């Protein structure tokens with residue numbers, strides 16, 4: 001086994017320490033509050049008489065959320081407190097108007113929509129699970145991940161308290177090459193093929209940020225967050241060398257042009273990722289770092305399943321399947337189906353349990369992690385959610401590695417680390433919630449378990465397939 005930490009193991013229940021990490025860059029409020037000041041002045045005069053000069057009462061009305069309770073009341077409304085209940089406009093339509101804030105509405109892009117940005121913003125700020133008390137009023141289906149539901153049966157809920165820690169649910173996953181069975185000699189010593197893998201306590205790691213977003217502070221935040229949460233972060237080799245990084249939680253991303261710089265790496269990485277397959281470079285990495293797990297980055301190009309099988313035959317055991325930031329493969333298919341295709345290709349040749357599939361692209365919400373794992377991934381490499389958590393803003397459509405533009409400011413490193421820890425803690429809690437509701441005691445068991453999910457297209461065919469005209 002490859003180890004990430006050199007400390008002697010002593011059982012400590014895994015936990016990510018959360019604490020509030022308020023915005024360092026002002027976040028646009030949900031609503032704009034427009035007050036007609038001359039009417040407000042008239043109302044205040046009237047109410048001063050009615051409430052016998054109780055200034056605090058007068059300046060706080062008519063909003064119970066405190067929008068009009070600032071030092072000068074409604075003359076400078078505190079828009080960040082507005083929840084859009086519309087009580088004020090109902091009572092005083094001639095005085096107050098409430099609008100959606102266009103700055104908030106325009107956050108994100110067509111895939112990472114404003115609703116997802118809002119969730120990631122809340123999760124990274126608080127480390128908690130977003131709760132919407134008024135019930136879900138949206139659609140029960142849709143494209144991509146929205147056309148898939150996890151099966152949360154009431155009957156199979158033996159582990160439902162996992163999120164509160166009363167019953168343990170493991171979120172640990174193994175990354176590496178594993179034999180199908182272990183063999184031991186008569187003395188109990190393992191013989192034959194042994195596992196060559198490492199275990200991370202959450203099925204999430206950090207992908208390398210796109211070139212447009214790379215800063216020294218971001219690199220430091222990623223390395224420290226990965227270390228403190230005991231997971232991994234992928235970083236290009238030139239960046240590792242430039243910032244003199246020596247940390248086993250860092251996975252060097254090696255391109256063909258980095259071949260000669262490999263010897264400059266000042267530490268023995270636990271894992272190395274090749275930007276693309278090259279047999280010669282694979283051999284060099286294996287020779288130079290025999291202990292390291294070697295992964296190959298593989299885009300979802302047409303026929304990628306054949307390439308996957310070909311590389312398995314070459315001895316590769318870990319793959320990082322990469323979709324666009326909008327969750328599409330090169331032929332436009334959504335990653336959900338592509339992950340399943342890769343997983344099933346390996347199952348068909350009896351190699352799935354020997355290999356590890358990591359995936360990135362289009363996974364932007366907590367619920368997408370268990371869904372991607374159910375489709376066949378072992379772990380998810382987070383890309384754009386990391387940047388959104390750090391308050392980077394997307395300029396236009398951020399589609400893929402090179403075709404994107406992020407406005408990322410220099411932010412304090414300690415703050416950034418806490419934001420990412422909060423995000424991981426919140427997503428892990430939501431993963432525990434789903435595993436508990438599915439009656440699973442470890443996330444490894446959910447890999448490829450599509451029988452524990454429902455797909456909109458299947459249910460529609462089941463319900464309407466025999467009706468004349470369906471599907472025309």
Ligand code: SF4
Pocket residue numbers: 033062063064065066067081082083084085086087088089098
């Ligand atoms: S809409 Fe509701 S929360 Fe917003 S200012 Fe009016 S009363 Fe207050």
